[in-house]
Amino acid sequence: MYLLIPAAGSGKRMGADRNKLLLQIRSKPLIAWTLLAAEAASSISWIGIVSQPPDWDDFKSIIADLRLKKTIELISGGSTRQESVYNGLQALPSHAKRVLIHDGARCLATPNLLNACSEAIIDCFGLIAAVPVKDTIKVVKDNGVIKNTPDRQQLWAAQTPQGFDVKLLKQCHDEGIRQGWEVTDDAALFEKCGIEVRIVPGEETNLKITTPQDLAMAEFILSSRE
Numbered sequence: 001m002y003l004l005i006p007a008a009g010s011g012k013r014m015g016a017d018r019n020k021l022l023l024q025i026r027s028k029p030l031i032a033w034t035l036l037a038a039e040a041a042s043s044i045s046w047i048g049i050v051s052q053p054p055d056w057d058d059f060k061s062i063i064a065d066l067r068l069k070k071t072i073e074l075i076s077g078g079s080t081r082q083e084s085v086y087n088g089l090q091a092l093p094s095h096a097k098r099v100l101i102h103d104g105a106r107c108l109a110t111p112n113l114l115n116a117c118s119e120a121i122i123d124c125f126g127l128i129a130a131v132p133v134k135d136t137i138k139v140v141k142d143n144g145v146i147k148n149t150p151d152r153q154q155l156w157a158a159q160t161p162q163g164f165d166v167k168l169l170k171q172c173h174d175e176g177i178r179q180g181w182e183v184t185d186d187a188a189l190f191e192k193c194g195i196e197v198r199i200v201p202g203e204e205t206n207l208k209i210t211t212p213q214d215l216a217m218a219e220f221i222l223s224s225r226e
């Protein structure tokens with residue numbers, strides 16, 4: 001399976017002075033934990049890290065330190081996640097039929113989850129890992145007053161990995177550019193194009209490291225795995 005790792009963000013919400021994926025968690029850069037999971041997932045054979053060229057020296061030294069055995073390519077990132085995935089898709093080997101996309105910032109996803117998504121994407125065109133929402137969610141108007149409360153039975157929190165048929169995902173990205181759609185995940189492009197996306201059970205611990213609080217949570221979760 002081909003795996004694209006969007007890793008080209010700037011980490012504004014983290015408030016750090018560099019790409020948050022280079023911050024340390026338990027004495028390793030955040031991205032190292034994501035790469036170790038990908039290395040340990042038996043289904044993954046090729047890894048494309050979509051990242052900003054000024055970060056490449058750091059990424060190369062992390063890859064060398066981890067002594068990863070899988071084929072790894074560095075691909076130039078875009079100015080949004082959507083653009084970064086687009087660039088990653090163009091850089092896939094031409095024979096790639098299916099792809100998994102997994103945020104570099106989701107460094108707690110297990111090899112089992114990556115393998116489960118690789119297996120499930122063989123039988124469908126699009127899938128995402130997701131977990132049922134536990135909170136009661138409110139839709140709130142601009143004036144701070146609640147508009148409504150959606151039925152929680154139908155609400156799921158989207159995670160990555162997300163898996164797709166490569167040809168269809170490229171077509172959906174192209175349509176997104178034509179229509180000017182701005183989305184925060186790739187499943188949304190499939191949805192807008194009217195193509196079915198399945199849910200694969202995600203992991204409660206598969207946090208996206210976004211704020212300093214998430215870093216502390218990740219430290220705790222990783223220490224509990226030792």
Ligand SMILES: Nc1ccn([C@@H]2O[C@H](COP(=O)(O)OP(=O)(O)OP(=O)(O)O)[C@@H](O)[C@H]2O)c(=O)n1
Nearest residue numbers: 006007008009010011012013079080084104105
């Ligand atoms: N131009 C971008 C923006 C984001 N990402 C990646 O997409 C994932 C999810 O994005 P997010 O957590 O929002 O990362 P940042 O953009 O770095 O954070 P922020 O939105 O707080 O600036 C991350 O692995 C991030 O590196 C990317 O590849 N290219």
Ligand SMILES: C[C@](O)(CO)[C@H](O)COP(=O)(O)O
Nearest residue numbers: 081103158159160184185208
């Ligand atoms: C793809 C994603 O991780 C699913 O939860 C998420 O949408 C990334 O987007 P962000 O808005 O940049 O955090």
